[in-house]
Amino acid sequence: MESQSQGGVDCFLFSVYSMDMYLPTIGLEIHAELKTRTKMFCTSANDPDETRPNVNTCPVCMAHPGTLPVINHDAVRHILRIGSAIKATLANFSEFDRKSYFYPDIPKGYQISQYMHPLVTGGELSGVAITRVHLEEDTARSIHTTGKSLVDFNRAGIPLMELVTEPVIRDAETAGHFARELQLLLRTLGASEANLEKGEMRIEANISVSNKEGFFGTKVEVKNLNSFRSVERAIAFEIERQIVLIEEGGEVAQETRGWDEVKQTTFHQRFKEGSADYRYFPEPDLPKVFLSERREFSPETIQASLPELPWERRARYAHTYSLQESDAVYLCAVPERAVFFDAVAAALGGNVKLVSLATNYIVSDLAGIYAKRGNEEYTALDPVAFARLIQLISTNDLSSRGAKDTLRILVEHGGDPEIIAKERGLTQMRDTETLRRVVESVLAEETKAVNEYRTGKEAALQYLLGKSIKATKGAGNPAILKELIVKEINHKK
Numbered sequence: 001m002e003s004q005s006q007g008g009v010d011c012f013l014f015s016v017y018s019m020d021m022y023l024p025t026i027g028l029e030i031h032a033e034l035k036t037r038t039k040m041f042c043t044s045a046n047d048p049d050e051t052r053p054n055v056n057t058c059p060v061c062m063a064h065p066g067t068l069p070v071i072n073h074d075a076v077r078h079i080l081r082i083g084s085a086i087k088a089t090l091a092n093f094s095e096f097d098r099k100s101y102f103y104p105d106i107p108k109g110y111q112i113s114q115y116m117h118p119l120v121t122g123g124e125l126s127g128v129a130i131t132r133v134h135l136e137e138d139t140a141r142s143i144h145t146t147g148k149s150l151v152d153f154n155r156a157g158i159p160l161m162e163l164v165t166e167p168v169i170r171d172a173e174t175a176g177h178f179a180r181e182l183q184l185l186l187r188t189l190g191a192s193e194a195n196l197e198k199g200e201m202r203i204e205a206n207i208s209v210s211n212k213e214g215f216f217g218t219k220v221e222v223k224n225l226n227s228f229r230s231v232e233r234a235i236a237f238e239i240e241r242q243i244v245l246i247e248e249g250g251e252v253a254q255e256t257r258g259w260d261e262v263k264q265t266t267f268h269q270r271f272k273e274g275s276a277d278y279r280y281f282p283e284p285d286l287p288k289v290f291l292s293e294r295r296e297f298s299p300e301t302i303q304a305s306l307p308e309l310p311w312e313r314r315a316r317y318a319h320t321y322s323l324q325e326s327d328a329v330y331l332c333a334v335p336e337r338a339v340f341f342d343a344v345a346a347a348l349g350g351n352v353k354l355v356s357l358a359t360n361y362i363v364s365d366l367a368g369i370y371a372k373r374g375n376e377e378y379t380a381l382d383p384v385a386f387a388r389l390i391q392l393i394s395t396n397d398l399s400s401r402g403a404k405d406t407l408r409i410l411v412e413h414g415g416d417p418e419i420i421a422k423e424r425g426l427t428q429m430r431d432t433e434t435l436r437r438v439v440e441s442v443l444a445e446e447t448k449a450v451n452e453y454r455t456g457k458e459a460a461l462q463y464l465l466g467k468s469i470k471a472t473k474g475a476g477n478p479a480i481l482k483e484l485i486v487k488e489i490n491h492k493k
């Protein structure tokens with residue numbers, strides 16, 4: 001960078017060196033659509049799966065004059081539960097504010113949000129300090145087609161969580177990890193489906209770099225992050241872009257940038273000239289919220305309503321079943337998966353050895369089956385039947401091949417694993433008398449190999465075992481067969 005004549009390696013080293021001289025600062029702003037029956041301030045349905053436009057609307061969310069909003073208690077409760085889970089301070093007093101701006105997707109000319117008195121302040125998730133969590137209403141959805149713009153008001157007024165982190169994140173991986181943990185928490189609490197690709201969870205990152213000589217960079221906002229990977233890649237890209245720009249003597253502009261998934265770069269969207277004047281003021285049409293006066297919103301009641309949280313569950317798995325951390329993380333990454341695992345473990349009586357075997361089958365074979373099917377439906381698979389399958393494997397009644405086939409059938413059609421295995425000839429033959437007869441006939445035919453084994457050729461034993469397994473069509477228990485072969489040969493000496 002310093003000189004074009006320098007070799008590529010020198011340039012690279014210089015680049016790495018200067019990267020180290022800078023300290024990135026990242027803060028996240030995350031919105032999530034809350035799961036409620038009705039919208040934030042009216043009785044229109046909150047149905048994210050509705051595909052027909054402008055079906056779930058009413059005079060309130062269409063901003064007709066003279067209508068009055070009413071606070072949705074379930075939405076307030078969701079935010080308080082999120083706050084309680086992240087060990088934040090739940091407000092005693094809260095209120096809603098008007099945030100004024102003009103846009104076709106905000107028909108009132110203002111959005112009802114929270115400014116001075118958010119429901120939740122402070123807290124921490126995955127090692128990242130949280131500034132606040134507040135409640136607001138979603139905007140309508142603008143659809144731009146050639147020559148015209150359309151607005152769908154189904155989304156207008158859907159309760160929306162906004163969570164803001166402190167600007168304490170230093171790298172892209174931490175930001176991505178935080179966002180994944182938040183998604184898992186929201187799903188565990190039943191607060192939001194939080195699918196990024198559906199827009200149910202929207203992530204914005206504020207990124208700046210400073211250096212050790214006291215230089216503070218300008219904050220750039222990056223939007224359009226539709227996957228966790230794009231969150232990580234956009235942040236990493238933006239950090240490098242800003243450092244290179246500063247190193248080359250340029251200046252970082254205060255702007256909003258988008259993420260181009262195809263080019264894998266951020267791009268300019270609009271300049272931010274100072275902070276926008278939203279002319280916040282308390283919403284006069286809504287009552288103040290005195291949370292401390294409502295028993296159902298007291299910190300104790302809210303805390304008592306929380307389910308086992310993802311990090312608590314991971315710790316329990318590691319402690320109770322001595323699971324590897326990566327396995328515990330995998331099991332807890334989808335709430336339904338963890339519920340399934342708990343039911344399997346219970347059906348196995350909590351036996352650590354069997355639970356460990358079950359874990360292996362869940363993280364490898366079952367995960368493989370679901371990956372192939374493209375869905376992970378635990379409702380179809382009975383945990384008790386799965387536990388029975390694990391017991392059959394542990395007692396060698398099923399070969400690993402037979403277990404895989406039985407599991408596939410269980411996932412697709414359900415049923416009793418023992419009956420499935422028997423019907424399809426997948427059980428291992430363990431009846432010694434039957435197996436002895438098989439071995440006897442194999443040895444009678446393979447006299448050459450028998451003699452080779454007698455002269456000390458170990459490979460001959462493997463050959464005879466292979467022949468015997470084949471004679472049982474793969475159902476013979478290999479350990480028993482091996483024992484029988486050796487016994488028979490020694491016996492006939």
Ligand SMILES: [Zn+2]
Binds near residue numbers: 044062
């Ligand atoms: Zn409505």
